[in-house]
Amino acid sequence: AQTVTQSQPEMSVQEAETVTLSCTYDTSENNYYLFWYKQPPSRQMILVIRQEAYKQQNATENRFSVNFQKAAKSFSLKISDSQLGDTAMYFCACRHAGNMLTFGGGTRLMVKP
Amino acid sequence: EADIYQTPRYLVIGTGKKITLECSQTMGHDKMYWYQQDPGMELHLIHYSYGVNSTEKGDLSSESTVSRIRTEHFPLTLESARPSHTSQYLCASSDDGGTYEQYFGPGTRLTVT
Numbered sequence: 001a002q003t004v005t006q007s008q009p010e011m012s013v014q015e016a017e018t019v020t021l022s023c024t025y026d027t028s029e030n031n032y033y034l035f036w037y038k039q040p041p042s043r044q045m046i047l048v049i050r051q052e053a054y055k056q057q058n059a060t061e062n063r064f065s066v067n068f069q070k071a072a073k074s075f076s077l078k079i080s081d082s083q084l085g086d087t088a089m090y091f092c093a094c095r096h097a098g099n100m101l102t103f104g105g106g107t108r109l110m111v112k113p
Numbered sequence: 114e115a116d117i118y119q120t121p122r123y124l125v126i127g128t129g130k131k132i133t134l135e136c137s138q139t140m141g142h143d144k145m146y147w148y149q150q151d152p153g154m155e156l157h158l159i160h161y162s163y164g165v166n167s168t169e170k171g172d173l174s175s176e177s178t179v180s181r182i183r184t185e186h187f188p189l190t191l192e193s194a195r196p197s198h199t200s201q202y203l204c205a206s207s208d209d210g211g212t213y214e215q216y217f218g219p220g221t222r223l224t225v226t
Contacts, residue, residue, distance in 0.1 A: 033213050045203065045217035089153065095213050098163075099144055105155045 002027045004094050006104035013082045014112050020067075021077045021107045023092030033095040034068070034075045039106075040088040048090070051075065082111045116140050119204050119218035126194055127226055134189045134221045136204030145187040146215065148203040149173060156203065162187055194225040 004025045013019035025034065036048040051059045051068050058066050063083075067076045079086055092104040117138040126132055138145065143164040148156040148171075158171030162181040176198070177191050187206075191198055204218040 035214070037217075044219045045205075047214050050212065050214065091156070099207050099209055099213055099215075100158065100161070101215060103156045106153065108153065 002094055002096050002102040004092055004102050004104040006090075006092055006107050008107045009105070010108045010110070012110040012112055013079075015082055015084060017082055018078060018080045019082055019109065021079075021090050021092075021109065023075045023077070023104055025073050025075060025092070025094045025102075025104075027073075027094055027096060029096055034066075035093045035095065035101070036064070036066070036075075036077045037091045037093060037103075038086075038088045039091065040085075045091075049077065079109075084111050084113060087111045117204065117206055117216050117218040119202075119221050121221060122219060123222050123224075125224045125226060128193075128195055130194050132191050132194055132223070134202055134204075134223070136187045136189070136218055137185050138187075138204075138206040138216070138218075139185060140206060140208070140216065141184065142206035142208045142216075143184065144207045144209070145181070146205040146207075147171070147177075147179060147187070147189050148205065149175065150201045150203055150220075152201065160189065194223075196225045199223060199225050 032053045034051045038048045039045045049061045049064050063080045065078045089106045091106045093101040120135045145162045147160040150156045157173035159175040160179040201220050201222045203220045205215040207215040
């Protein structure tokens with residue numbers, strides 16, 4: 001069985017600062033994908049960034065980047081130059097066979113002006 | 114913005130009523146999913162479908178049922194609503210064509226009184 005753990009239930013950051021959200025996972029599969037999803041208050045869940053496990057290079061998407069440590073089964077999300085619109089719940093997820101996702105418990109991020 | 118729709122967005126209903134939550138997607142995805150999410154909490158998979166006439170139960174036991182008669186439509190039904198069914202229900206779809214991203218609908222927030 002897969003597990004995904006987010007150890008930070010809540011975090012806050014000042015606007016324009018950098019924040020890192022932690023995620024660890026456990027899987028028995030060799031080829032898997034990892035995701036960070038964002039769920040703004042009362043809005044749709046959207047994909048932030050994706051990492052293929054077979055790629056050593058860390059994924060980046062504009063202000064969002066990951067630190068993927070495969071041996072440690074760690075997949076943290078770094079948000080640079082935080083903006084008020086980044087305020088949301090962030091969920092880490094691991095894809096396994098059949099395109100199923102296992103989600104972590106989420107981290108509530110508050111960006112303060 | 115993902116082309117996946119859910120209706121109603123909010124529903125308050127009395128105990129014992131039968132309800133159907135609608136989910137439709139226009140992306141032609143074969144795989145569709147239903148998740149249950151309590152406010153600010155993780156997502157739990159309750160049903161999924163690999164395609165037309167395919168339905169499977171997810172990790173979290175649910176008294177709801179689903180059907181998949183058309184590719185684009187994946188409704189969820191509760192025959193007799195109870196207060197314990199109060200939650201948010203998220204529908205998602207995905208393709209297996211490389212990205213494996215799941216696209217989420219806006220959700221239905223259900224309250225059973």
